[in-house]
Amino acid sequence: MxxxxxxxxxxxxxxxxxxxxxxxxxxxxxxxxxxxxxxxxEGKALSWSNGREWGEIHHPQLGKVMTYWKEGTPCYSTYTSPIVDVDGCIVTYKFDQDEGCWEEGSIDLGYYNGIDTCKFGY
Ligand SMILES: [Zn+2]
Incomplete structure (x- = not known):
């Protein structure tokens, strides 16, 4: 179903x-x-236009998810795909590769605007 x-x-x-x-x-x-x-x-997954796949990590709410980092930069942290939340905002979750854990909460990337790719700005 x-x-x-x-x-x-x-x-x-x-x-x-x-x-x-x-x-x-x-x-x-x-x-x-x-x-x-x-x-x-709600829950629509977008993609990173300038992201590279790092690998799958288990997230406490999302389950096993692929994470990405910005192409051409050192990989200190990786991020989930951008996801549309219940309020129409795009969010991503950050995994701190140094600490080996997820950062609390999500990062807000603004309202969904009809474009299905996001760009790493950091
Ligand atoms: Zn109005």
Whole structure:
């Protein structure tokens, strides 16, 4: 049985132009006509355009996941694929290769914008 996907729309508020996800509460009371800029679903995995595969690591919530680091740089830390979270934001999880453990929490890469690749900037 296929798991139902929790669909998410990313819009721009018609009043102030700020991006929001239709799953977020803060924009629900706004009476503007938003511009829908992207459609996605919770858990969608994107790819790194400039990442190299390091190998799979077990993550406490995600299970066994491939991790990546920025091509052409020393490999001190590796990151999971960018993933769309429940609020339409792209997040990645960082594994510290020196300490041998995952860093707490996730790194926020901003709202999904319809582009399925992210670029390492660090
Ligand atoms: Zn609005």
């Amino acid at each position: 296929e798991k139902t996907k929790n669909e998410i729309q990313i819009g721009l508020c018609g009043k102030d132009g700020n991006p929001f996800a239709n799953t977020e509460n803060w924009h629900k009371k706004c009476d503007c006509t938003p511009e829908i800029v992207a459609e996605t679903y």
